[in-house]
Amino acid sequence: MAQMQDCMTIEDQIAALGPWFHNMRIRGVETSPDHFLGDYPAIKWKAFKHIVPDDLEGRSVLDIGCNAGFYAQEMKRRNAGRVVGIDSDPHYLRQAKFAATQNGIDIEYRLMSVYDVAQLREKFDLVLFMGVLYHLRYPLLALDLLYEHVVGEEMLFQCMQRGADAVGPVEEDYNFQEWQVFNRPDYPKLFFVEHRFSNDPTNWFIPNRAGVEAMLRSSGFLIEANPEREVYLVRRGQRPYMNETVPRVGAL
Numbered sequence: 001m002a003q004m005q006d007c008m009t010i011e012d013q014i015a016a017l018g019p020w021f022h023n024m025r026i027r028g029v030e031t032s033p034d035h036f037l038g039d040y041p042a043i044k045w046k047a048f049k050h051i052v053p054d055d056l057e058g059r060s061v062l063d064i065g066c067n068a069g070f071y072a073q074e075m076k077r078r079n080a081g082r083v084v085g086i087d088s089d090p091h092y093l094r095q096a097k098f099a100a101t102q103n104g105i106d107i108e109y110r111l112m113s114v115y116d117v118a119q120l121r122e123k124f125d126l127v128l129f130m131g132v133l134y135h136l137r138y139p140l141l142a143l144d145l146l147y148e149h150v151v152g153e154e155m156l157f158q159c160m161q162r163g164a165d166a167v168g169p170v171e172e173d174y175n176f177q178e179w180q181v182f183n184r185p186d187y188p189k190l191f192f193v194e195h196r197f198s199n200d201p202t203n204w205f206i207p208n209r210a211g212v213e214a215m216l217r218s219s220g221f222l223i224e225a226n227p228e229r230e231v232y233l234v235r236r237g238q239r240p241y242m243n244e245t246v247p248r249v250g251a252l
């Protein structure tokens with residue numbers, strides 16, 4: 001295999017590993033130049049990179065749902081220490097390993113689901129959880145597991161949103177007769193996708209902005225910055241009262 005790769009051009013090797021979601025630059029070649037979102041995720045990164053320190057001073061980073069490793073590589077370029085990328089899809093991990101090797105960047109990649117992060121047995125200074133939540137059937141379970149097991153200090157979070165952009169006040173409690181508040185567009189909501197959204201069978205829940213913020217708070221995260229509509233920098237805070245503990249997950 002390695003010998004076969006030696007005779008292949010970089011373009012051929014990139015094509016053989018396709019299709020690519022991340023438009024990486026590998027030895028001057030773009031991996032997904034016709035991406036439906038443009039030069040993605042570079043275009044997204046541009047809008048929020050100012051909230052990530054230029055010098056991460058050796059901080060440890062975990063990139064969950066790392067895909068081909070665009071963000072993991074950016075963290076390493078910003079002087080992160082140990083960078084671990086996990087993804088549940090071996091196809092994307094092959095791309096990530098190839099891109100890191102070709103770009104000479106040292107990142108540890110592991111085939112792992114977000115539901116299994118307890119196995120890492122480590123808390124990271126910075127966790128990236130970008131573009132994954134709406135792909136999960138159990139989104140709050142994932143956030144609870146991240147709080148419980150891997151977020152040491154901060155988390156960079158992104159989620160697709162639909163519905164109202166406004167965030168309204170939420171009372172501590174509502175009486176059983178309350179009906180109207182649930183019709184408010186700025187009340188926290190999760191839209192359930194029974195079939196498909198954007199022809200992707202892995203899109204399950206799409207929150208509105210109030211929904212994203214409420215879920216983050218509910219799992220114990222304090223919102224520090226919201227530099228772009230979908231992107232949040234959050235810090236580990238106190239977990240609010242829970243009437244159940246986070247279940248142990250193995251079989252998902």
Ligand SMILES: C[S@@+](CC[C@H](N)C(=O)[O-])C[C@H]1O[C@@H](n2cnc3c(N)ncnc32)[C@H](O)[C@@H]1O
Nearest residue numbers: 041065067087088089092113114130131132135
């Ligand atoms: C929309 S892409 C986002 C990629 C990257 N984080 C970004 O923001 O550009 C979603 C990624 O999450 C991964 N993913 C989906 N479900 C996952 C799970 N349960 N555990 C880990 N990764 C998952 C997919 O394989 C895919 O690489």
